[in-house]
Amino acid sequence: MPRRAQKGINPMLVAFTAIIIAVVFATILFFLKSQKGSLRSLTNFDVNEYIKEGSTLLGTQGIVSGTINEKLRWTGDRGEVVSLRVDTINQFIPILIPPDLSSTNIAIGDRFTINVEVSTNEVLIAKEIIRR
Secondary structure (H helix, E strand, O other): OOOOOOOOOOHHHHHHHHHHHHHHHHHHHHHHHHHHOOHHHOOEOOHHHHHHOHHHHOOOEEEEEEEEEEEOOOEOOOEEEEEEEEOOOOOEEEEEEOHHHOOOOOOOOOEEEEEEEEOOOOOEEEEEEEEO
16 A cells, blocks of 8 residues: 655644744743843942942942951841952952841851942942852
């Protein structure tokens, strides 16, 4: 008995290919949107400029990486201040950790990358903390 030739493209194959393309496209969009708010989109904070003249950097945001050297007492309404030894220049800078970031366990000797912002009174305030 002779075989019949296939006519056209299998509709299941077309549907499966369309679903795969849609999933890949949605995944790419998800990762692109999630990177906008991440630390990757920020520049390194100029610690030397902050030490020399902090008032010129008011409202500036950036990332700083280093090791926690010292901690002051944490209070529920004000947060805590940590001393961070910056990796690149081996300087200590104070960073205020607000109460909304208190869920992060911070101990002396731990290494962090911190998104900081210079507040109106020239104090560095943590906006996001990532353990390294």
